[in-house]
Amino acid sequence: MIDIPALVSACTEKWMNMAVSQVNDAVIRLGVIEGEFHWHKHDREDEFFFVVSGKLFIDLEDRTVVLLPQQGYTVPLGVLHRTRAPERTVILMVEKNTVDPKGDE
Template sequence: METDVSTEAFPYLTRLDILYATGEVIDVRALVAANSHPWYNQTLCRVNQSVVRLGVVQGEYHWHKHDAEDEFFYVVSGHFLIDLEDRVIDLQPGQGFVVHKGLLHRPRAPEKTVILMVENAGIVPTGDA
């Protein structure tokens, strides 16, 4: 079952369906090549109680937080910034960062950037209301 999160308030293409089952080869390059949306997220697989998501992003996400879950971001290619209230985390390919639960943050990418995210399977990507 495919679940997309996309509203006028949040103009992102977020697919929460699990695309690959355990034991399947995950072809990240093919997904990146097939995508043209400026802020695309696809859940790739489930690992225990977490999911691994692919992001192909450019531009800004909105300020938000997750009250009960941490988020891990890993940059595959491009340039990824995470604005925090007191600093900016500047990530290059091969670098990652954990945003601690409850921390207000805004991800952004000044160029087309490919990231992997690891987070609790029940997280609401757009943040807690």
């Protein structure tokens, strides 16, 4: 069993990213974030973001996608992006187990 609320409650940092499960060749990661991550891309894998609580901005080169709780978005492979959260935000990410969470660039 994975207790997401307990993991979130235990997080005292502004930026935390941890794998919570693996399903076949995909990893489910829990993120507790506040602030912004650097611009990066993944050359071989798509990346899916799902907001549990808070608000997530996904900046792309030509626009910004805004996600509220219970909304998700897939960043296609090769697309330069960065995530940012103006407040403490809890997200789930689904990506292939070969993804470097820091990006390929």
